[in-house]
Amino acid sequence: MSVPTPVRIGLVSVSDRASQGIYEDRGLPTLQTWLDEALTTPWQALNRLIPDEQLLIETTLIELCDREDCALILTTGGTGPALRDVTPDATRNVAHRVLDGFGEQMRAVSLHYVPTAILSRQIGATRGRTLILNLPGQPRAIKQTLDGIFAAVPYCIDLIGGPRLETRSEVIAAFRPKK
Structure with missing residues (x-):
């Protein structure tokens, strides 16, 4: 019996x-912890810590998607x-499609706080077959936002031809329409 190939998830x-090492990054550990708690599917993190440079963000996103x-x-x-603050600009420049509902929902979730x-x-x-989500920078806001949107993420990845992601329903119940 073969071991399933872990789903690759880019964390940027x-x-x-x-x-620059002026202070410790808290974004990557927060993302890693949330995904470890939420996903039952084996997954592998590809971590990147980069400055606010639009061309570098674009290059990083293309690398993680295409290569x-x-x-x-x-x-x-x-x-x-x-x-x-140029992350959304870089994302738009490399995107094939923008999914407006994610941005709308992320702001709606954050407005509660x-x-x-x-x-x-x-x-x-x-x-292509990659979903890119731009989250806020503060650890608490990252968790709140993921709690508010992630139920739609596995089905979105299904629809664009990506691998199946399964979640722990007690953390976040993935929504998939009944057939």
């Missing part, structure tokens, strides 16, 4: 200061209105 933390064959990429950071959620430019998009 976008931060000038963390990438590393990630089914899902979660980015954290760089989604606000500041001049250096902070009024500044309206400043967020988070988006969801696809590139």
